[in-house]
Amino acid sequence: MTLADGVTLESPVITINAVDYVCAARSVRLIPTDKKADISTFCNPGGERPSSTTWVLDVELLLSYGAVGTGSWNTLNAIRKTRVTCTVKYDDGATAVGNPLATFDIYVPTIPFVDGKIGDSMPITLTATVIGEPVFTTT
Amino acid sequence: MNIRPKIFRATVDVTVGRESYTAGDVVPPGPHLARLIAYGFAADETKNTNTKKEGSADDAG
Numbered sequence: 001m002t003l004a005d006g007v008t009l010e011s012p013v014i015t016i017n018a019v020d021y022v023c024a025a026r027s028v029r030l031i032p033t034d035k036k037a038d039i040s041t042f043c044n045p046g047g048e049r050p051s052s053t054t055w056v057l058d059v060e061l062l063l064s065y066g067a068v069g070t071g072s073w074n075t076l077n078a079i080r081k082t083r084v085t086c087t088v089k090y091d092d093g094a095t096a097v098g099n100p101l102a103t104f105d106i107y108v109p110t111i112p113f114v115d116g117k118i119g120d121s122m123p124i125t126l127t128a129t130v131i132g133e134p135v136f137t138t139t
Numbered sequence: 140m141n142i143r144p145k146i147f148r149a150t151v152d153v154t155v156g157r158e159s160y161t162a163g164d165v166v167p168p169g170p171h172l173a174r175l176i177a178y179g180f181a182a183d184e185t186k187n188t189n190t191k192k193e194g195s196a197d198d199a200g
Contacts, residue, residue: 085178103178132170135178136154139162
């Protein structure tokens with residue numbers, strides 16, 4: 001058995017509360033961190049093993065303004081501190097074994113209103129801890 | 140009165156935490172089931188509905 005070639009991230013799906021952020025986003029990360037349980041014994045001094053997992057969503061996106069559903073600031077500000085559902089997958093094609101869909105809930109953080117210097121675009125990073133673990137579907 | 144507990148089945152192939160379910164598998168009660176129902180990935184077996192609407196406004200649940 002041979003593993004597939006690595007993929008490149010070019011046209012992902014990033015939805016937050018059913019709004020597609022792909023044209024405002026420039027990076028997306030859904031990263032797990034395992035806590036480590038101490039299983040140290042006389043036979044395994046210093047031993048540890050993974051225990052509970054925390055997932056964090058990071059989306060770097062550009063600030064824009066407009067109606068809710070158009071301006072990134074307006075849209076995220078309207079749902080700040082509320083629990084919403086997000087979906088992420090690496091490609092916007094159909095969900096499949098080769099293109100799994102992650103679905104999960106987050107509490108939306110309050111995002112900056114402006115953040116930049118003269119002539120700059122205004123990238124911000126939306127960071128939120130996933131509630132529970134993502135659900136991965138392949139069909 | 141005869142009360143039969145509802146049986147929920149996965150409507151898609153789904154993995155949550157360390158558990159994986161193939162479409163049609165019974166999902167036992169618990170936090171996974173609640174979330175799968177909320178996302179439309181599991182349904183009462185008496186309702187023949189695949190409610191998954193990926194990437195759409197319905198994802199908000």
